[in-house]
Amino acid sequence: MTDPVIETDSLTRQFGDVVAVDELDMTVQRGEVYGFLGPNGAGKTTTINMLLDFIHPTAGEARVLGRDVHEHSLEIRQRIGILPEGAQLYPRLSAREHVEFVAETKDVEVDPIAKLDRVGLDREDQKRAVAGYSKGMQQRLALAMALTGDPELLILDEPSSGLDPTGMAEMREIITAVAVSGTTIFFSSHLLEQVEAVCDRVGILSDGQLVAEDTIESLRELSGVNPVVEIAFAEPPETVTEIEAIDNVVAVETEGDSIEITCRDSAAKIDVIRTADRLGTVTNILAEEASLESLFERYTSNSSSAEIPQEVRA
DSSP, X not given: OXXXXXXXXXXXXXXXXXXXXXXXXXXXXXXXXXXXXXXXXXXXXXXXXXXTTSSOOSEEEEEETTEETTTTHHHHHHHEEEEOTTOOOOTTSBHHHHHHHHHHHHTOOOOHHHHHHHTTOOHHHHHSBGGGOOHHHHHHHHHHHHHTTOOSEEEEESTTTTOOHHHHHHHHHHHHHHHHTTOEEEEEOSOHHHHHHHOSEEEXXXXXXXXXXXXXXXXXXXXXXXXXXXXXXXXXXSOOHHHHTSTTEEEEEEETTEEEEEEXXXXXXXXXXXXXXXXXXXXXXXXXOOOHHHHHHHHHSSOOGGGSOGGGOO
């Protein structure tokens, strides 16, 4: 196991009688792309603000890059990149001036044109004041600023906000490329398909508590949300008894020339397909895994911790 880049130990933040983050224990390893999920009000932004020392915890502690976030906040910020939700820009400055400003604060050299080209900001737009920028253009600039100085850790809070589908796809490509270079990425988003496309592991926060943490594949297996295989035949099979007898097949439903098989785990799908091939001429196979949306609902829809599998609880 590599050394942790983010560690929290019983991290807690209370606002009056409201517990926004409740004894959070979380570890993000070096080189990971870690998706941080949760419904609005779950405590995601409060957690990020504590990691950045913008607000102090009521109890517990947090370390980033092996340093206490309060005692070494300046050193930490020199070594990380941050794309906050609703990043504030200076209306009279150009995009290039913004990047140059960040480079100066970090005491690093940077080619602002190359950095802005990387995030897809037009050369002409780079030179003009950002006051007239669209939300998507502002987000691209904010990402370029976050990438300035080749940070060891990139903290992204809703990085696709304001982007059109093309911009979202480009954002995924940039995140993937940055991760390949070895940068650790902590990625908070409500766009679950974005998280599923780029993240190695995810943590799901609900009511301030980390209710699940694992790879998406493992969460699927442990969540009780079952994979489904739909198989179409040239002619309906005479019987589906063989398929029903397969280990870890939960249910088999027949409709016309098709059968729908619900499995307990992904491994059973292979046996199902092989058996179906013996029963008749297969014309189409559609295999569906549990979507991240369904997993998200499973772990956040008024479920008590007792209902969540022990293996994925924090």
